[in-house]
Amino acid sequence: MIDQNNFDFKSFEKPWHGQIFAITVSLSENKVFKWSEFSKLLADQIKMDKTEKQNGGDDYFFSWIKALENLIIKKNVVDQTKLNITKKKWKDAFLTTPHGHPVEINLKKR
């Protein structure tokens, strides 16, 4: 049975859904890749991640993230190591920044 989520409709259920959407549109408009290249990878990724529980929310946008990561790595815009390091920095920043303070990272610091 499909959860229709019909009347209480928000474009993006969570802020990060909107962020990854906007990043992808922006990259495509800056001609980093064609939208059709991205949608092909997204379709493949959704297929790879397929489960019956996939409800089109978090899981859908998680597939979107993986598709975009693969594409920007393929296009040599970023590399996997840098992505991992940056993610780790954000994680550490969240774990060490006192509650109530803005969480920030410094990219230049290694």
Next chain:
Amino acid sequence: MTEKKNIGHNHDDHHNHSLLPEEPELRVRAIETLLLNKGIINSNTLNELIDTYENKIGPRNGAKVVAKAWVDQDYKKRLLENSTKAIEELSYTGRQGEHMVVVENTPKVHNVVVCTLCSCYPWPVLGIPPTWYKSDEYRSRTVREPRKILQEFGLELDLNIQVKVWDSTSEMRYLVLPMRPAGTELLTESELESLVTRNSMIGTGLPEMPK
């Protein structure tokens, strides 16, 4: 003199740091940080894009197209012949609206739109697709058992009505032109517009009846 008392659960023991976001959110932050740092994207553009699709572009645009087609036979003809161009007349253009096809519901045919592979959707007229449109169930079952899916949306169609399923691609995006509800002859175009629901333009619903 003030005294701080901790009763029961000591909040500070457990949450002295900021709340750690989920894994996907951290990955989005990493992508965003690196791309901003390289100057390939910028924050203002991202904020504008999110604002546009949260607040400015949505199914109300599509409803205007439908209502116009209901009251203006010439427009309807243009809409069915060259959908992209006719929709452009109302200035709904741009991202994911380049190759539009409008399919008309009739007493004999009911159209329903899906994207079996991902979530291709006509953004300029409908905005961002609802969550269920992107679900595995909707994507996989709509082609296989459209009548059952429509039933789940509360739409019981007569067996003599043919159900046509249109599978969107990044090159072809569909909008359903629903039938104008009976008893709406005296309504204005803008009153008609308010009867057009998002689901009626995807095909998983019908327009509302006038009150």
